[in-house]
Amino acid sequence: xxxxxxxxxxxxxxxxxxxxxxxxxxxxxxxxxxxxxxxxxxxxxxxxxxxxxxxxxxxxxxxxxxxxxxxxxxxxxxxxxxxxxxxxxxxxxxxxxxxxxxxxxxxxxxxxxxxxxxxxxxxxxxxxxxxxxxxxxxxxxxxxxxxxxxxxxxxxxxxxxxxxxxxxxxxxxxxxxxxxxxxxxxxxxxxxxxxxxxxxxxxxxxxxxxxxxxxxxxxxxxxxxxxxxxxxxxxxxxxxxxxxxxxxxxxxxxxxxxxxxxxxxxxxxxxxxxxxxxxxxxxxxxxxxxxxxxxxxxxxxxxxxxxxxxxxxxxxxxxxxxxxxxxxxxxxxxxxxxxxxxxxxxxxxxxxxxxxxxxxxxxxxxxxxxxxxxxxxxxxxxxxxxxxxxxxxxxxxxxxxxxxxxxxxxxxxxxxxxxxxxxxxxxxxxxxxxxxxxxx
Numbered sequence: 001x002x003x004x005x006x007x008x009x010x011x012x013x014x015x016x017x018x019x020x021x022x023x024x025x026x027x028x029x030x031x032x033x034x035x036x037x038x039x040x041x042x043x044x045x046x047x048x049x050x051x052x053x054x055x056x057x058x059x060x061x062x063x064x065x066x067x068x069x070x071x072x073x074x075x076x077x078x079x080x081x082x083x084x085x086x087x088x089x090x091x092x093x094x095x096x097x098x099x100x101x102x103x104x105x106x107x108x109x110x111x112x113x114x115x116x117x118x119x120x121x122x123x124x125x126x127x128x129x130x131x132x133x134x135x136x137x138x139x140x141x142x143x144x145x146x147x148x149x150x151x152x153x154x155x156x157x158x159x160x161x162x163x164x165x166x167x168x169x170x171x172x173x174x175x176x177x178x179x180x181x182x183x184x185x186x187x188x189x190x191x192x193x194x195x196x197x198x199x200x201x202x203x204x205x206x207x208x209x210x211x212x213x214x215x216x217x218x219x220x221x222x223x224x225x226x227x228x229x230x231x232x233x234x235x236x237x238x239x240x241x242x243x244x245x246x247x248x249x250x251x252x253x254x255x256x257x258x259x260x261x262x263x264x265x266x267x268x269x270x271x272x273x274x275x276x277x278x279x280x281x282x283x284x285x286x287x288x289x290x291x292x293x294x295x296x297x298x299x300x301x302x303x304x305x306x307x308x309x310x311x312x313x314x315x316x317x318x319x320x321x322x323x324x325x326x327x328x329x330x331x332x333x334x335x336x337x338x339x340x341x342x343x344x345x346x347x348x349x350x351x352x353x354x355x356x357x358x359x360x361x362x363x364x365x366x367x368x369x370x371x372x373x374x375x376x377x378x379x380x381x382x383x384x385x386x387x388x389x390x391x392x393x394x395x396x397x398x399x400x401x402x403x404x405x406x407x408x409x410x411x412x413x414x415x416x417x418x419x420x421x422x423x424x425x426x427x428x429x430x431x432x433x434x435x436x437x438x439x440x
Contacts, residue, residue: 032266035264044095107133107224116230118233153233172185236425246425248269250435251418293377294378296376329410361399363397389402
């Protein structure tokens, strides 16, 4: 699965699928929901025996594993330099709590802005991975319905869909970079989401994948995936006009002591406005799932490091913004130049941290003065705080939360924390506003 938004424990409220005629489609809603980090005490993945430093190290390792499954399809097709993501099945940093069917059946799933299809394990399970929670039984839902091969829901999945010649039902098959996979039926059913400020709403005829054959490295405490990408069958796209194509989120820093949850907003609640807002174009590419921005350069104090190709205009859509990746990943040579600029601005002795693989680290015992770092996106200068750039990986060590990558870039979630990040898929923009996310 691919790469905010990286995964969610989300309680939500919304409307209808654009694939079907639905009275709800005329409604316009605004609502806010909780995003719960997988290492939060509120998450089923939480391990009370781990220290905060261990959790951060684990998040970094997940980030690296997630990213190393990206491949550059320009190596296969010289006419298209769009990166293609092929991620581990247990990727993502947030969880989503939803309910499927009638009556509502609760499901815990990874929310992934780098994938589209919402799927869960279903009975009967021909070959399923071990799951703590009960499996969804489509026969127990009065609103569940398999879809036909000729339906718009089936054709929307394009190369992920296949057809049964026996009963004309639409099937799907999705595999991940770690050889995990899910296979099953494409169906529609009612999705129930709750919200922090309104009563739960039932969304009818939402496209789902009912997995009957799933195996690999899926976590037994999870029940599937909720796709929040930009593709045709993602939850965001299915909500469509009901949310005017808008959603936003505000990620609480991992070091927050007050146990406040992050927030995700939809529709009218998702508008990012006021003092300090900057916006940059959202770039459309052949891989519709991912959210692409254009990074021009990064400044370190008064020194500006140019992104490769930005001078010639060939770098449009050169970075993916993702909440499911912890670190910010940059092309190796560009990162090396950036690291040199950061290191030359810090008057302290470098330390080694072989456990995370991060190459620029310092002792955390002193008063580390770090330079001002600004991300220069197309039309938007995003000034980062020290907490967006450095993370404490142990009691006595802090490291630069950026890393080199062979051929692609990802703007990760550490750099996005304490910003209200708004996506407008209609106007094709992403906006940033400095915000104390714990107070939202």
